[in-house]
Amino acid sequence: MPHLLLKNLPRYECLLEAAKEFPDLDPSACEAFLNLLRAGDEGARVVEAELARHNITQGRLAVMMILLNRCGGDVPTLGPAELADAAGVSRATMTGLIDTLERDGLVTRDPATVDRRMMIVCLTEKGRTLLQEILPNHFKRMAWLMSPLSESERHTLVGLLDKIQQQAVLYTASSLPTAAPAAIATA
Amino acid sequence: MPHLLLKNLPRYECLLEAAKEFPDLDPSACEAFLNLLRAGDEGARVVEAELARHNITQGRLAVMMILLNRCGGDVPTLGPAELADAAGVSRATMTGLIDTLERDGLVTRDPATVDRRMMIVCLTEKGRTLLQEILPNHFKRMAWLMSPLSESERHTLVGLLDKIQQQAVLYTASSLPTAAPAAIATA
DNA sequence: TCTTTGTGGTTAGCCCCCTAACCATCCCCG
DNA sequence: CGGGGATGGTTAGGGGGCTAACCACAAAGA
Numbered sequence: 001m002p003h004l005l006l007k008n009l010p011r012y013e014c015l016l017e018a019a020k021e022f023p024d025l026d027p028s029a030c031e032a033f034l035n036l037l038r039a040g041d042e043g044a045r046v047v048e049a050e051l052a053r054h055n056i057t058q059g060r061l062a063v064m065m066i067l068l069n070r071c072g073g074d075v076p077t078l079g080p081a082e083l084a085d086a087a088g089v090s091r092a093t094m095t096g097l098i099d100t101l102e103r104d105g106l107v108t109r110d111p112a113t114v115d116r117r118m119m120i121v122c123l124t125e126k127g128r129t130l131l132q133e134i135l136p137n138h139f140k141r142m143a144w145l146m147s148p149l150s151e152s153e154r155h156t157l158v159g160l161l162d163k164i165q166q167q168a169v170l171y172t173a174s175s176l177p178t179a180a181p182a183a184i185a186t187a
Numbered sequence: 188m189p190h191l192l193l194k195n196l197p198r199y200e201c202l203l204e205a206a207k208e209f210p211d212l213d214p215s216a217c218e219a220f221l222n223l224l225r226a227g228d229e230g231a232r233v234v235e236a237e238l239a240r241h242n243i244t245q246g247r248l249a250v251m252m253i254l255l256n257r258c259g260g261d262v263p264t265l266g267p268a269e270l271a272d273a274a275g276v277s278r279a280t281m282t283g284l285i286d287t288l289e290r291d292g293l294v295t296r297d298p299a300t301v302d303r304r305m306m307i308v309c310l311t312e313k314g315r316t317l318l319q320e321i322l323p324n325h326f327k328r329m330a331w332l333m334s335p336l337s338e339s340e341r342h343t344l345v346g347l348l349d350k351i352q353q354q355a356v357l358y359t360a361s362s363l364p365t366a367a368p369a370a371i372a373t374a
Numbered sequence: 375t376c377t378t379t380g381t382g383g384t385t386a387g388c389c390c391c392c393t394a395a396c397c398a399t400c401c402c403c404g
Numbered sequence: 405c406g407g408g409g410a411t412g413g414t415t416a417g418g419g420g421g422c423t424a425a426c427c428a429c430a431a432a433g434a
Contacts, residue, residue: 024322032333046358115429115430142220144358145220149350
């Protein structure tokens with residue numbers, strides 16, 4: 001589950017040292033990037049550790065929360081494709097997630113009548129109950145994890161992260177052609 | 188590979204809305220956490236996209252870089268256990284990583300003579316060459332990804348991320364007993 | 375109408391990560 | 405010297421992610 005990287009991040013002096021051998025290495029960029037991955041990893045680990053006690057993963061929880069949000073509303077026509085899109089995973093992955101959720105009795109999967117290609121996924125009562133049982137602690141855990149940061153620090157953090165994320169999206173948007181290296185070169 | 192979460196993060200108003208139903212939900216904490224995971228995910232995706240062209244993953248690269256650092260030096264006695272520890276993965280995972288690296292001819296795995304339990308993993312010439320070919324672009328990519336941030340912003344970011352990471356470690360350290368929920372409650 | 379194209383869902387095959395269990399070997403200590 | 409641990413490496417089994425390929429069906433165009 002971890003995104004993996006070095007457990008003990010290299011110290012800044014080591015990065016400076018390595019930069020001598022690799023002129024392209026930008027020490028502060030490297031440091032920021034490694035810390036980003038590490039913090040994300042550790043944070044995810046904390047949250048997942050709790051969910052694991054209920055035999056739930058981030059992916060499964062995401063699916064259930066999406067269902068809770070929308071299936072509770074007016075439109076109960078929610079199929080794997082839309083779920084996959086909302087969760088940001090492939091349709092094949094969503095099939096697997098729904099498989100296990102269905103096996104555990106947390107969701108149902110029924111063929112739709114209007115469009116015979118479609119399946120309709122819906123939370124069961126058991127799934128809804130489990131969510132009510134898990135979510136409060138889940139939210140508490142997130143709040144606790146962020147508790148060292150003041151309100152204004154959180155705002156700053158979100159702003160910085162957003163810049164990175166924008167840049168990343170900019171890459172994936174232009175990565176289809178071989179234009180990516182060019183974009184790098186010009187940067 | 189993504190750590191997975193919702194593709195489109197909920198807007199802040201939605202979090203406020205949800206907080207009415209779940210009093211434990213701290214909107215700013217939640218927002219910060221989701222942005223952290225997302226930025227980490229997207230960043231990792233960018234870096235991995237390039238590595239994938241050379242049939243390399245973050246895990247494989249980490250192993251090779253550790254080997255480059257230490258095997259190039261004086262002590263060539265580097266086994267899976269130490270590698271696993273340095274990379275922050277389980278020994279079983281490291282076995283798998285070395286398997287594929289060895290299959291691709293990037294590392295060798297030979298039994299040690301002094302300690303007959305040990306295997307010695309070493310970069311091959313091919314592995315070394317591949318690293319020299321990959322790393323410059325890899326570093327450029329990281330630098331490009333962080334280019335929207337000024338030097339001082341990067342410093343700020345590292346500081347904030349470190350606070351979160353400290354907190355996370357604090358959790359995993361005390362999670363062996365059931366003390367974790369208590370720690371949450373008191374927070 | 376009939377064909378073509380697009381879309382929804384699943385399957386197959388691969389990779390990576392984990393835990394638990396298993397041998398082999400080393401090392402310490404009685 | 406001999407019998408525990410401790411340590412190194414692998415295997416087995418389970419998730420979860422991806423792409424590519426497939427079939428069923430819907431929708432749009434000739």
